[in-house]
Amino acid sequence: MTKAPEKAPHRVTLEDVARRAQTSSITVSRALRRPEMVSEKLRARIAEAVTELGYVPDPAASALASRRSNVIGVLIPSVTNSVFADVLAGLYDTIAGQPFNAQLGNTRYAPGIEDALIRVFLGQRPAGLIVTGVDQSPVSRALLEAADCPIVQIMDLGNAPIDMMVGFSHRDAARTATEHLIARGYSCPAFIGARMDPRSERRLQGFRDALAAAGITEGARVVTTTTPSSVALGETLLAQLLAQAPETDAILCNNDDLALGVQFAALRRGIAIGPELGLCGFNDLEVMAAAHPSITSVRTFRREMGKLAIEMLLARIEGRDPDAKVRDLGYALMPRDSTRRDRA
Amino acid sequence: MTKAPEKAPHRVTLEDVARRAQTSSITVSRALRRPEMVSEKLRARIAEAVTELGYVPDPAASALASRRSNVIGVLIPSVTNSVFADVLAGLYDTIAGQPFNAQLGNTRYAPGIEDALIRVFLGQRPAGLIVTGVDQSPVSRALLEAADCPIVQIMDLGNAPIDMMVGFSHRDAARTATEHLIARGYSCPAFIGARMDPRSERRLQGFRDALAAAGITEGARVVTTTTPSSVALGETLLAQLLAQAPETDAILCNNDDLALGVQFAALRRGIAIGPELGLCGFNDLEVMAAAHPSITSVRTFRREMGKLAIEMLLARIEGRDPDAKVRDLGYALMPRDSTRRDRA
DNA sequence: ATGAAAGCGCTAACAA
DNA sequence: TTGTTAGCGCTTTCAT
Numbered sequence A, B: 001m002t003k004a005p006e007k008a009p010h011r012v013t014l015e016d017v018a019r020r021a022q023t024s025s026i027t028v029s030r031a032l033r034r035p036e037m038v039s040e041k042l043r044a045r046i047a048e049a050v051t052e053l054g055y056v057p058d059p060a061a062s063a064l065a066s067r068r069s070n071v072i073g074v075l076i077p078s079v080t081n082s083v084f085a086d087v088l089a090g091l092y093d094t095i096a097g098q099p100f101n102a103q104l105g106n107t108r109y110a111p112g113i114e115d116a117l118i119r120v121f122l123g124q125r126p127a128g129l130i131v132t133g134v135d136q137s138p139v140s141r142a143l144l145e146a147a148d149c150p151i152v153q154i155m156d157l158g159n160a161p162i163d164m165m166v167g168f169s170h171r172d173a174a175r176t177a178t179e180h181l182i183a184r185g186y187s188c189p190a191f192i193g194a195r196m197d198p199r200s201e202r203r204l205q206g207f208r209d210a211l212a213a214a215g216i217t218e219g220a221r222v223v224t225t226t227t228p229s230s231v232a233l234g235e236t237l238l239a240q241l242l243a244q245a246p247e248t249d250a251i252l253c254n255n256d257d258l259a260l261g262v263q264f265a266a267l268r269r270g271i272a273i274g275p276e277l278g279l280c281g282f283n284d285l286e287v288m289a290a291a292h293p294s295i296t297s298v299r300t301f302r303r304e305m306g307k308l309a310i311e312m313l314l315a316r317i318e319g320r321d322p323d324a325k326v327r328d329l330g331y332a333l334m335p336r337d338s339t340r341r342d343r344a
Numbered sequence C: 001a002t003g004a005a006a007g008c009g010c011t012a013a014c015a016a
Numbered sequence D: 001t002t003g004t005t006a007g008c009g010c011t012t013t014c015a016t
Helices: A014-021 A025-033 A040-053 A059-066 A082-095 A111-123 A138-146 A170-183 A198-214 A231-244 A256-269 A286-290 A302-317 B014-021 B025-033 B040-053 B059-066 B082-095 B111-123 B138-146 B170-183 B198-214 B231-244 B256-269 B286-290 B302-317
Strands: A071-076 A101-106 A128-132 A151-154 A164-167 A189-193 A222-224 A250-253 A278-280 A297-299 A326-328 A332-334 B071-076 B101-106 B128-132 B151-154 B164-167 B189-193 B222-224 B250-253 B278-280 B297-299 B326-328 B332-334
Touching (some): A082 A101, A082 A302, A101 B082, A111 A128, A164 A302, A170 A198, A170 A278, A222 A231, A231 A256, A231 B286, A286 B256, B014 B040, B082 B101, B082 B302, B111 B128, B111 B138, B128 B138, B151 B302, B170 B189, B170 B250, B189 B198, B231 B256
Parallel strands (some): A071 A101, A071 A128, A151 A164, A250 A278, B151 B164, B189 B222
Antiparallel strands (some): B297 B332
16 A cells, blocks of 8 residues: 555656647647637647546646746745735635746745745746845845846835835834824823834834824833744733833734734733723734724735735736836724723 | 846756766766765765856756656645644745745635646646645545655544545544533533534534533534634624523634634623633634633644654655654643633 | 747666 | 766747
């Protein structure tokens, strides 16, 4: 019962199909890739032969001959972060049915790993590449700029796109959220952040923008760490924050996990979320609306980002021009009970 | 500034490296793949030439010549379900640094899509394949059995492994959880389940096993749906359950999302989780321990599953035998406040 | 619209 | 230990 490497049975090739359809392999190849170049009669015969023989193209041979693989490389910093999972969902939904394969690379927030993965991916002569963020290392950036395939940077916006871009302004989003806290009457808003990657730093910037604009001093109300985010960490950071800045009356969290953790911790400590402590997350995961009290958050359009990234690549691969090289998907503040001072 | 398909510059090949190192391309190939076959002197010269020229192997050419790609195909039913995200994390951690690429296929819980994806993957002559569950369609099963690469089924256990297997018994796990509820004094336990896939069905089986063993009648205390799971759905299913079976005093949830939703809904309705309503999730996501009250769950070893699946494949690819063809990773009940009747 | 010839970059098989 | 030869299955280029 072992799966010994038995002599591989002859693979069905274009030749086989051609023989069966009484034509040449190149014509079969054309019939499959650009049907309009082959007469209808022949196309029908070929189609029949293909199904009868169960022909499956060999992507390796195709890649070798055409110097172009059907791989679309996707570099993301984490596979467990559900923010990226949503992007992937949109991406896989959109690529399904297309003659391309998404290949995932996990950079684990490490520029070194990203450099290495970009090299590996480029070695595959990919049809396109999707990379996360706009803060590539100089090495990565040089590699990508020299690459001869379309590239989309996702999840953020910046001035100097390598090629194409789809994202939103983290800074603006965080500023809007902070303005909301202030507008709701919280006078001492704080910021807590885990895994301070470049996008998180820009959120902190936005928080500070709003404080400055409102003439509010920041005091000691910013607590950040490079530790990966988690719900449990929300409780830890809350404790630290309240210890060093007891005046805090509202918190903007770097992401929704932390917000959830803060909420549970507040429940434990008998702090009323809303009236006593305003709370706002970031990303608007599904749980935010379902929580009790429901938690205010900033919605980001993650599935759409994945979808659009693929669509932009496909457009370029097919020689069409995408609608725009840089797409701003914006964000949407979702005000909920956690920022209502008058909650029952 | 458009990325026009500029004339591709000559790619650095084995030939180029060979010329530079004053040897033949096959020797370079060997030096790279099985260094022990090449003399140390030559190996050094080759290594130097490789770095100087920046040689990157062409996986397509390699796959074509060797009839074996470096792709490890991974079929999972959902990319957003964090249960699978954890498996992927373990898998990517383990594959990192190995000369293999994981390629993800998203079956979306649809056997038809799974069949198609298996065909696509096998067309790549993969080094190995990882598939989710033990309930493949007859078509899929036949394809996999005929495949000439090692295969691991993950996330479940069954009698007839296609090749190798790593998982745990969903039925036993759910039975254990239900026994816990009963042992804690809950006399009318219920089951709610979303997206009733085969593994969820086995969990329901386990729930029923425990009820039968304890001589408890099930009544109308089972509510299931094929709707995808979500936190919000937990509230919906709770409402439905309490409407049709008001005697319910404890709930085993198909997964942790639902449990969280039930907890929020209970909070909203003023039901005390623990004393009035026992609550148990499934999988033990990080949030379960951080919640307030903390939520009892059944821990499953998802990262380990990904890790082990890759290790088993690697063993077989390298001709070694894996420790065992079927690995049971078990589960661990994590009793918490949500199943304490005496909570403050 | 169809086909012949050549070759993509690598490795298996055999030879020295 | 090293090298030679002959493809892998497809697509490009150039004819017809």
